[in-house]
Amino acid sequence: MSDFTPDIRAFVCHYTSQQSCAAGAEGMAAEGFPANVRLARQVCTGKLKVSTLLAAFEDSADGVYVVGCPADQCHNAMGSQRAAKRVLAVRKALQELGVEPERIEMFHLERGLHPEFIATARNMDTRIRALGVGPFKGETA
Amino acid sequence: MIIAERKPIDEIMAMLQGVKRLLLLGCKGCVTVCSAGGEREVEILASLIRLGKKKEGQPIEIIEAALTRQCDQEYIDSIDQWDGQYDAILSMACGVGVNFIANLRPVTPVFPAVNTTSFGGSQLQGVWTEQCAGCGNCILHLTGGLCPVARCAKSLMNGPCGGSQDGKCEINPEVPCIWQHIHDRLHRLNKGESLTAIMPIRDWSTAGHGGPRKTVRDDLTV
Numbered sequence: 001m002s003d004f005t006p007d008i009r010a011f012v013c014h015y016t017s018q019q020s021c022a023a024g025a026e027g028m029a030a031e032g033f034p035a036n037v038r039l040a041r042q043v044c045t046g047k048l049k050v051s052t053l054l055a056a057f058e059d060s061a062d063g064v065y066v067v068g069c070p071a072d073q074c075h076n077a078m079g080s081q082r083a084a085k086r087v088l089a090v091r092k093a094l095q096e097l098g099v100e101p102e103r104i105e106m107f108h109l110e111r112g113l114h115p116e117f118i119a120t121a122r123n124m125d126t127r128i129r130a131l132g133v134g135p136f137k138g139e140t141a
Numbered sequence: 142m143i144i145a146e147r148k149p150i151d152e153i154m155a156m157l158q159g160v161k162r163l164l165l166l167g168c169k170g171c172v173t174v175c176s177a178g179g180e181r182e183v184e185i186l187a188s189l190i191r192l193g194k195k196k197e198g199q200p201i202e203i204i205e206a207a208l209t210r211q212c213d214q215e216y217i218d219s220i221d222q223w224d225g226q227y228d229a230i231l232s233m234a235c236g237v238g239v240n241f242i243a244n245l246r247p248v249t250p251v252f253p254a255v256n257t258t259s260f261g262g263s264q265l266q267g268v269w270t271e272q273c274a275g276c277g278n279c280i281l282h283l284t285g286g287l288c289p290v291a292r293c294a295k296s297l298m299n300g301p302c303g304g305s306q307d308g309k310c311e312i313n314p315e316v317p318c319i320w321q322h323i324h325d326r327l328h329r330l331n332k333g334e335s336l337t338a339i340m341p342i343r344d345w346s347t348a349g350h351g352g353p354r355k356t357v358r359d360d361l362t363v
């Protein structure tokens with residue numbers, strides 16, 4: 001289990017991730033951003049669909065997380081609140097499937113908080129490593 | 142419109158035991174409007190079923206589609222295009238649609254993916270409330286447009302009952318007593334006097350108690 005490197009997908013708000021992404025992949029890696037976290041920047045997390053989050057699991061992700069603006073400071077009014085509800089829907093669905101709901105999480109971060117953005121990725125990495133290999137690695141249809 | 146909500150995933154997965162090729166059919170009618178069984182929900186449920194099957198190590202092929210309406214013969218015939226490509230059909234339409242599909246495919250297993258709950262409307266975004274019971278004998282002209290059949294817990298014809306407290310129903314303090322609303326509204330309309338007339342015992346034969354109902358319009362049949 002110790003050599004398990006989780007496949008983690010992060011769907012992140014364009015604005016919230018701006019400062020981190022400005023550092024470039026090498027800059028982020030130098031600050032400790034896990035290499036196994038794949039970033040997908042969104043114009044707004046409110047645009048995320050439940051099916052997009054589920055598709056990440058179908059694509060063998062062990063963990064998924066979303067980083068959006070603070071609930072009351074979304075650039076698009078309620079975008080990150082909508083994203084949080086969709087994450088909640090996926091958590092509920094995972095639970096119904098008998099899978100740890102902690103494999104998906106919503107985070108609300110201030111814009112421009114570079115260390116917190118990195119720390120969130122590291123925390124998620126630690127969490128998914130502890131949970132182990134995701135249950136959706138089976139043979140595909 | 143008809144209100145529905147998706148069944149729990151484990152209930153759906155239990156129906157699909159042994160199914161390897163599935164036709165998952167949404168409906169673009171009422172269940173799209175109430176976000177229970179439209180194109181978007183088909184996409185989500187297909188994904189959940191694939192994930193559930195993957196977890197069990199039982200791959201499944203899913204054909205995803207949403208018909209214009211599943212309660213209309215004219216539109217359900219279009220599933221002919223997938224003949225031979227599925228072992229079972231999972232319908233995300235209301236119970237009417239499921240019945241129509243089952244009638245159409247007598248030797249194919251047809252399963253419901255949603256629970257059909259009521260005839261209602263969208264009160265707020267994400268909130269639907271029952272407004273009509275489809276009883277077949279409308280009395281809304283006598284009750285100020287508010288339905289005691291659907292909206293009174295006891296379907297009383299001469300309410301309210303003793304359980305009405307401060308305008309709320311005894312079954313739940315969040316449920317308005319519709320008879321209180323009927324009284325208030327008729328008085329506002331200067332028709333409070335009409336409440337002194339006792340409504341007779343109701344004939345429920347039009348509400349399905351006389352068997353499945355059928356409506357025939359000779360002016361429309363061909």
